[in-house]
Amino acid sequence: MAAQAPAAFLFHRALARPEEAQSENLTRILRATRDTVQSERVPGFSRLRTAREFQDAVPISTPDSVLPDIEALKAGTPRVLTLEPVSRFEPSGGSSGASKYVPMTRGLLDEFQRALAPMLFDLLHSRPAVREGPSYWSISPIGRKQGRTAGGIPVGSVEDSAYFPRFLQPVLSRVFAVPGAVARLPDVESCRYVTLWFLVACEELALLSVWNPSFLTLLMDALERHGERLADDLERGVCRPPRGLGGEHGGEDGDGHPHPDPLPGGEGGVGTVLSGMRFSPRPERARVLREALRSGLQGRMLWPRLALLSMWTDAQAAHSVAPARRRFQGVEIQGKGLLATEGVVTLPLFDAPAPVLAVRSHFFEFLEPEHPEARPRLAHELEAGRTYSVLLSTSGGLLRYRIGDLVRVEGFHHATPCLRFLGRADAVSDLVGEKLAATRVSTVLEALLPAVLGGPRPPFAMVAPEWEPHAPPAYRLFLETDVPDTRLHEAAQALERALCEGYHYRYARELGQLGPVSALRVTEGTRRYEARCIALGQRAGDIKPTELHRQAGWTAWFSQQGKQS
Known part of the structure; x- marks a missing residue:
């Protein structure tokens, strides 16, 4: 909380002055993108100062329109979108489209942290019970080796904690219930099994944070499916993940018991990843798991101190909330804000009517679907009850970028709009x-x-x-x-x-x-x-x-x- 307090203070002060905060963001973003290949395409770019000048000079961009610049960055060309070098690319793809490659820079990560820090501070301040035990933040397997582009730039991060400040990551790793190394497991089923080993072993678990509620439901379905095997592993201090949707790793010894570590150990294989983890016998937790399996597998049976579930609750994700709630009866659910690979749009605060615009992170504009020809509105110009499509400008080099998300203004927190995610405008x-x-x-x-x-x-x-x-x-x-x-x-x-x-x-x-x-x-x-x-x-x-x-x-x-x- 002490580490996040300064950013939280600045964010809450900005909530009363969104126009001023957005102007500061635009100045920072223009400075980050000046003297680049993209700025040279805009006459008078270096003289742009105000939001109106920016809107008049810079065209709206889309994933297709920025593709040539992304390809140049992947090849190693410098100063295409930003003065800062690209530290890595994050692959991003909607449920119906090909993967995009989003360039990540130090400036863009700083903008993410300008939203994540006040969100984390508010969580720990408003719900003290979350501070009483370890937490799980969504980790999913990469499913392939960490690659590099033709220009040698890394592709992909290992886990969600990579978005937090680097100085804070060692602290976070000590309060995470599941080691980040599970992301290196080569398939989803192995990742879920090892994740469940550590989660079930953690009696004091206080927070479960995932993105989609179905991720949590599938995790609990896997616990039900492999529960007896997992209980045996906990009791003996071993970990033997099943293989994918089909058969399982491993064989049996002469007494009909599974081998403790029958997993293949090739480079990047399950055995290699597990060899860097510690599995000690947990007979008491094995007993609790078997009892929970017999009684219907409720989350509170396994984790009596679990205080909060954090997940998407809006748009299509709303249909997946009820199954997750049935697995965790009596546990509070907090909806997440709108966070895309390209940038963070909103963050949840417990005393706000809906997730609050990340007013200190990026420069935002809002298109009116009924009047697409009209000048996009700025953050301080939004009206309650109206629906808008989001444009994003970031220090990562994306300017006036149409992310394709629809939001509705549910009210205001101080003077800053609170936005409910409605779905994709381009679906x-x-x-x-x-x-x-x-x-x-x-x-x-x-x-x-x-x-x-x-x-x-x-x-x-x-x-x-x-x-x-x-x-x-x-x-x-x-x-x-x-x-x-x-x-x-x-x-x-x-x-x-x-x-x-x-x-x-x-x-x-x-x-x-x-x-x-x-x-x-x-x-x-x-x-x-x-x-x-x-x-x-x-x-x-x-x-x-x-x-x-x-x-x-x-x-x-x-x-x-x-x-x-």
Whole structure:
């Protein structure tokens, strides 16, 4: 708390003067990007001072428009976007698009820390119980070796703690329940198992911080699936992770007991990573785990001091909160702010009506979706109840960058807007001109599924396009449900009728360019969805649920995975 106090003080002082804070941010960002390749493309860049001058001179950018500059940086070209060198690239990809490479500089990390420090201070100050024990901050496996670009720049960080100040990281490592080295494990299932070993061994756990609630639910599902094996490992002081979704590592000795360490030890292999960790016998925790497994596996049985769950609770993630809550009855949940790889937009504060704009981090502008031609509004010009799309300018070199996120102003904390994340503004599937928006699909599924299926919303529901040979493309509804096939067909028909209320979708159907919606039953939908997203290059902790995925191939994926299981 002492380390974060100065940044927290400056942030809270800035909340009363957002226009002044944003002006200071813009001055810093202009200084960081002056005398660069991108600044030379803007006439009079060195003379820009005010927000209005900046808006008039610098064009809005997108991931596609900055791609040539990113490629030049990856090749090792200096001073493309910023005067500072790029320290590493962070891969970033939405649930429906190819990975982007976001350049990280010291200045950009400082801007992240300008938001994370007051958030952490507020957490420790407002919830003293969190200070009483270790915490877990989301760690997901990289799934591949830490690479380098053609210019020799590292790609990817190991864990979320990399965003905290370097001087604070040794302190944090002593209060983390799970060692960061688990990120080097080569597959998700091994990572989850080792994570669970350390979590279950930690009776005093006080905080669980993950990104998506489904990450936490899948972690607890793995505990249920491998609980007896894990209890045996805890009792004996060994750790034998299973292998992926299929078989397991290891064999048995002459008495039918698993070998203590049968894991392959090649470079980057599970055995190599585990050899650097310490596993001592924990017979008492093994007993507690077995008792919890017999009693329904509630989080409080394992961690009686657990005080807080931190996770996304807005937009599509809201549907995954209830399953996580059922696993941790009685534990408070705090929603996270809006944090993208490119920058941090909002941070949660306990006494604010919604996450607060990270007013000291970057320079923000806000487009009005109803008036895209209008000059974007500045932070102090936002109106309560209105919806906006976010533009971001950072010391990492992205200027007036459209991150594609929609937010609604829920009120103000002092004079600074509090913003609720609504979803992606650019999540539109457009195979043949139907312009199907994720927000529309989400609204329709929320209304029709309980009514058609005759019960609560299924744990997994997603719409995605499919291309069949000798037939027009069509959308398929993937549902995890045990209702009869007739109900499944009715759900597809109901979705088709609802989508046809949209002019572009109906016109594409009338022209025969688009086939009708069909439905496919899936099992373990969330876990298999995550597995494909990882195969497509995403990190497990970054995967967001979506009710409209724009990439095809899900029918083959779910069918293949079903046969394997």
